[in-house]
Amino acid sequence: MTKDMTSGNPTQLILGFAVPLLLGNIFQQLYNMVDSIIVGRGIGVDALAAVGATGSINFLVLGFVIGLTTGFSILISQYYGANDLDEMKRSVTMSVYLSIGATILITTISVLGARPLLEVMNTPANILEDALTYIIIIFWGIGATIAFNLFSAMLRALGDSRTPLYAMIVSSLVNIGLDLYFVISLGMGVAGAAYATVIAQILSCFFCFFRILGIKDLHLKKQHWSFHPELLLRLFKLGVPVAFMNSVTAIGVMVLQFVVNGFGSIYVAAYSTANKIMNLVEQPGVTFGLAMATYAGQNLGAGQYERIKLGLNKTIQISTGVNIVLALIMLLFGKQILALMVSGSEVEVIQIAYQYIVICVLALWVLGLLFIYRSSLQGMGDTVIPMVSGAVEFITRIVIAVTLPGIIAFHSIGVAEISAWITATALLMATFYKRINVYLKIKNN
16 A cells, blocks of 8 residues: 655654564564574584675675665655656656666676675685575576565555565565475575575565556556656666665675684674674664655655654654664573574574674664664665765774774674764764755745
């Protein structure tokens, strides 16, 4: 169901939009944790480390894809808020054209660059081949990943956060079932886990596609498919900065992975396991950010600038409260949660992972602010400063990850992470208030 976010109670609208997204993302992250349990317990700690070693590379490519499709959806949400359905539909078709081109380009580069990237990142020799096998299969399925993220972004732009939730639930359940069958029953190893992921992604893609066919506002006519170079360029200018922002952030994470790889496979497994949990804990911030992107985009299109500011303030209050509670839960029960993901005999893995989690959750509320301010700016059409903030994160991570390991060893990874959040958030906050005040001044004059 599509949703107009330009009128009504902002808190209710944002929560109503964010909750289905949150449930879907949590379901996805729970699947990732189950996937780790199946791989870690069904194959072994080296297999878990191999899959974990691909995480930053996968994040690099997936982040680019998500950024690209998110950027495309900015115009869709703005035109929807302005009730300009013809331009909205043209934005949809131009986004499809750009996504097809991106699929061909990204698949080619990713498949050819997988081994060199793993080697450059100092991936331990005992897990290199398994890591390569896993990530190559994932990369061959990039087309389905791009399609799913594009369709999900379109639906979110129109205020529909329920369909991506349903798609995620169905996809995750299928993924778990195929994981058990391929990895445990057929003994396909890490390749089985990768095939399960790709098949489930294809299923979620079709789920969203058939929903789009049923939305009247997205019924496309022949004239909407005609080529519009100016609109294509506008979408490109919005999508590419968001994509590069995510990729630059991911490269910073790859630097951290490189440093972690130097500590050995035990640390790689611990870092991978901890990040599975952190990805789950971070989801409220992610989803509140996505909600604000749609909310800000629609209200900007409708000229409701004060309403954007009001919605942001309410979202910050809710996000901060939720993140403080989650941080307390992880501090109290983090070790017990980690023990569910690895064999009880892997005490060292659990201890190392918990140390990393403790550092990160202390600044979890800051990460929530980062997501909200960044997505709000993107929804308002400003994708350049968020890209710059990604560069700030990148530089901060590199400086700390390179200089501190000799002093505080593995703890430097967590310190690098939260320092990157703090510096980027400061830039995004300053930019948001500058932008929104300009809009308000223009409207009042």
